[in-house]
Amino acid sequence: YNINVPWDCFGVGDEENLCLFRSVLLPVARMFDPDLVIISAGFDAAAGDPLGQMNIYPLGYHQLLACLLPLARGRIVLALEGGYNLDSIAHSAEACLAALMGEPYGGEGSVSDPEVLARFSTVMEDVRAALRPLWPMAFPPAPDLPKPPQPIEPTKVEAGA
Template sequence: MRKVGYIYDPIYLKHDTGEGHPENHHRLEAINEYVDLIKDKLIHIKPRKATAKDIALIHDPYYPQEIMDLCSAGGTYLDPDTRCSIFSYEAAMYAAGAGLEAIDRIKNGEVERVFAAVRPPGHHAEYAKAMGFCIFNNIAIAARYAQKQGFEKVFIIDFDAHHGNGTQKAFYEDDTVFYFSTHQYPFYPGTGSKEEKGKGKGYGYTYNVPLPAGTGDDVYLKVYSEELPPLVKEFNPDIILVSAGYDLHMDDPLTLLEVSTEGIGKIVENILKTANVPFLFMLEGGYNIIALGESVKLTIEKLLEI
């Protein structure tokens, strides 16, 4: 059995998005109920709080202070979908810090793989802009931090139903970070076409697989068993980071994809078979709490087994 870390902190429940918002604290409560069934197999890790300097690995150096001020004043809408409240800055700093703590635990050999159950999610957040429920780009910050810790080549896989525009933009001209995404298209946020392949020395290091509404297990498994492995092999990464968004599930209320829980398990299995390197999975979307809990538990079981 693999040494797998599970990162969680109750601070994530204090990010209050308001009544009726799909990205709410019930998501993590459901995940914890399911993960509780296998908790004895996991190494439980507390996240650390990221610093403004950590956030500036990806974001405008002034951006964290802006978010802190808005949250301290009681909160507001950062965009039409993204609400912050009085504890949201703290939660977001610990969400970003989870990736940093995971990298350190991987580097010192305590764990081989980590699942970070965090919120707010991150992959839509841009240089100085919150969007799509995301405040700081957790996975992108983790990627840059991993490079500072000696993992020079980072491969990011994003299976959230929404394209990770913020992550793509962060590394669009970079040949040391490969960004691979499958997502419903056309769909929010409007990016992620096949033609978006990177720019300058980063050309060819962005790989989008836009998929129409109604896409299910068969197509997804073909992509993850046939398209992804040769890309990983050729890039030869030192670590693989995964934006694990579970809104590709057929029961998700916000999307129109048709992937089953078992299909998600197969996707994760194929990802884990691409390379013998450390893996960090960070939670992104997923808004049917039963499907989310089941899928995260299955993901962690694959992390333990494969």
């Protein structure tokens, strides 16, 4: 099976991809219960790639792949396919190898853009609605969507408290 997600904007990052992955793609994959998972590992969506113009950091790729490890009893194959920034490809592939070996991966993730988040919820619901007739049991209630960081209000500490 193949599920395409029609991102309608540039700059989609780690948090958006992981949320969509966990709430749409993984439920379908679990129901399908594959014997083997083959991943077309193109890194066009990596931060810094001039063609993809997305914002997936190596840590984001690590997190996505780590979610797949329970499928097919860990029988996962990655075939390197693309990406146009050699540094992004190298770091993203390194993060994927760490995930396959069950090792943690350090580094920072992307920060969500409020404009992208606004479009994200629409894309996610459209994809879920399109797939629901085909996989009605695959979809738990919609997850809480990531929200942009809010400023922290200072608190007042009273003397003697």
